[in-house]
């Protein structure tokens with residue numbers, strides 16, 4: 001049943017002053033009345049202090065609870081939010097009592113799923129809820145919040161409205177083919193279709209940056225053994241994750257760590273030095289480094305300050321987006337010695353010199369394009385968005401030529417309709433179970 005009462009933790013289990021346990025569905029107030037002493041559903045949306053009872057009716061805690069009458073609630077159903085003390089025991093006892101009183105344990109994402117089904121938010125906003133919860137960098141949070149507030153949804157529904165309008169106009173063409181000129185000329189219709197196609201393309205163009213923002217950019221530290229990669233990795237992370245020694249070949253396994261650089265999400269990878277490794281293990285490490293290099297959004301090629309780049313290093317500069325980082329600048333005596341006037345940041349993990357400049361350069365290279373328009377344009381942040389819009393773009397590209405003088409408006413209408421259904425699926429107007437399952441299964445239980 002869709003609206004049967006469900007209950008789950010809204011906060012992660014563990015030591016905390018307060019925990020949140022949520023209950024939603026038809027009959028939620030009856031369930032709550034069995035677990036909250038002297039429960040009263042009204043007044044709604046006002047916190048009250050009460051004694052919470054365990055499965056045997058014994059008092060287990062005192063805390064606040066709130067009630068929300070559907071549809072004016074997050075899920076659109078009757079909702080009770082209970083705030084027991086945190087820790088492992090009490091919230092678990094309370095949840096067990098709620099389950100004994102008739103609520104079923106919620107599945108991952110089930111609260112948000114109900115919110116979507118009840119029209120409280122669309123699928124894009126639901127994804128934004130998950131993104132906001134998962135965000136680790138400020139820029140990710142901002143982007144998720146914008147999507148949650150409906151930025152992308154509005155843009156896409158605007159697009160959908162215009163497609164429907166085009167369909168309506170096309171309907172006239174289809175119904176009265178013998179008329180020379182319908183309410184609007186063929187040429188105008190073709191122009192409309194072309195414009196819509198361009199707008200879809202514009203949105204699609206935000207996908208690489210949007211997805212990079214969503215997933216974090218892969219920044220790979222590479223270079224010869226002993227170049228100072230692991231030292232720089234640790235300095236950028238602000239913690240000693242990777243081993244550092246004066247022995248060449250210290251790092252063998254690639255180490256990956258998620259971090260934020262000036263508020264932007266980055267996955268930093270420290271790799272084994274690139275060299276003709278004598279041993280089997282070292283050689284394996286080099287192989288992994290090469291794989292990471294090939295996948296990198298940006299390579300930080302570490303080269304000691306004051307040294308000319310070798311052919312091996314030049315080759316890397318040629319093939320990937322690279323920042324050549326001059327390391328150990330404290331050893332060369334003078335700052336930027338040997339690289340005067342060059343764009344290559346000089347850093348020292350000993351003095352901390354150049355690290356801020358490097359951070360700046362990393363962000364500019366990875367997200368620079370987005371700093372300008374990120375605030376204006378909603379971005380496509382997931383593969384799902386990109387695939388659906390690419391389908392819409394392809395349908396529009398197929399529709400437009402059919403609006404030329406010798407084209408077939410029936411075929412054009414068919415393609416525009418398919419473009420609409422691509423958007424519908426994206427926004428969640430027509431939720432197929434499969435899409436819903438895929439999206440909500442990644443949520444935490446209490447969301």
Ligand SMILES: Nc1nc2c(ncn2[C@@H]2O[C@H](COP(=O)(O)OP(=O)(O)OP(=O)(O)O)[C@@H](O)[C@H]2O)c(=O)[nH]1
Pocket residue numbers: 224225226227228229230231232243244245246247248249250251252271272273274327328329330331347348349350
């Ligand atoms: N003076 C000085 N020494 C540094 C600096 N960065 C690294 N080193 C030293 O250089 C040596 C190698 O540093 P690592 O960070 O292990 O170099 P790596 O590139 O990771 O080396 P492999 O893992 O062997 O490929 C160590 O002895 C570090 O202490 C720096 O900025 N200044």
Ligand SMILES: [Mg+2]
Pocket residue numbers: 229230231242243244250251271272273
């Ligand atoms: Mg290393």
